[in-house]
Amino acid sequence: MIRSFESASARRFSDATAATARVAAAFEGWAPELTALITDGETPPVPRLVYKLPVGHRWDRWPGVTLLGDAAHLMSPFAGEGANLAMFDGAELGRAIAAHPGDIEAALTAYEEAMFPRGASAAAEAHRNHKLFFDDRAPFGLIDFFTGALEGRHNENARA
Numbered sequence: 412m413i414r415s416f417e418s419a420s421a422r423r424f425s426d427a428t429a430a431t432a433r434v435a436a437a438f439e440g441w442a443p444e445l446t447a448l449i450t451d452g453e454t455p456p457v458p459r460l461v462y463k464l465p466v467g468h469r470w471d472r473w474p475g476v477t478l479l480g481d482a483a484h485l486m487s488p489f490a491g492e493g494a495n496l497a498m499f500d501g502a503e504l505g506r507a508i509a510a511h512p513g514d515i516e517a518a519l520t521a522y523e524e525a526m527f528p529r530g531a532s533a534a535a536e537a538h539r540n541h542k543l544f545f546d547d548r549a550p551f552g553l554i555d556f557f558t559g560a561l562e563g564r565h566n567e568n569a570r571a
């Protein structure tokens with residue numbers, strides 16, 4: 412199924428000029444400074460599928476083995492958290508191993524107990540943002556989201 416999506420996408424982008432025009436047409440009426448990001452590129456557009464694991468993905472403990480970063484909780488990039496999580500996972504895994512000298516199973520159990528909910532929380536945020544970016548209301552859902560965040564901050568400043 413993924414292969415057929417990939418080859419269908421590649422076929423749709425095989426004519427670079429036509430593909431660029433099709434993508435730009437989806438942004439008709441947008442500011443020229445923004446559409447130039449599509450039309451003025453120096454390389455042909457390449458379609459990339461966005462892969463993700465289900466929110467809350469986890470596994471049973473497997474002796475001597477664990478995962479971190481995208482391998483553990485691959486999510487769409489719309490929370491901007493994947494690289495942060497990968498680095499944090501690495502630091503936390505190191506910390507768990509140091510805290511359980513001679514007992515790697517206890518270390519990996521402690522690491523995974525904290526990593527699963529941490530990954531699930533960011534994955535849920537990415538999933539929510541993914542919908543905001545691409546649903547039928549886009550980009551207005553996203554504008555509402557940022558406007559709400561800004562108003563929240565202003566209200567907090569006003570209270571301070």
Ligand SMILES: Cc1cc2nc3c(=O)[nH]c(=O)nc-3n(C[C@H](O)[C@H](O)[C@H](O)COP(=O)(O)OP(=O)(O)OC[C@H]3O[C@@H](n4cnc5c(N)ncnc54)[C@H](O)[C@@H]3O)c2cc1C
Binds near residue numbers: 482491
């Ligand atoms: C478009 C986009 C935007 C993003 N924006 C953000 C952002 O703003 N902020 C943020 O925090 N995150 C962002 N991310 C997510 C971030 O890039 C990833 O979550 C992060 O790179 C995951 O790090 P990782 O080390 O787990 O995996 P990777 O970076 O995928 O590293 C895995 C490495 O293993 C190598 N590898 C795979 N198989 C083998 C093998 N068999 N043998 C040897 N090597 C192998 C791969 O080549 C790769 O170099 C974004 C991702 C995308 C796609």
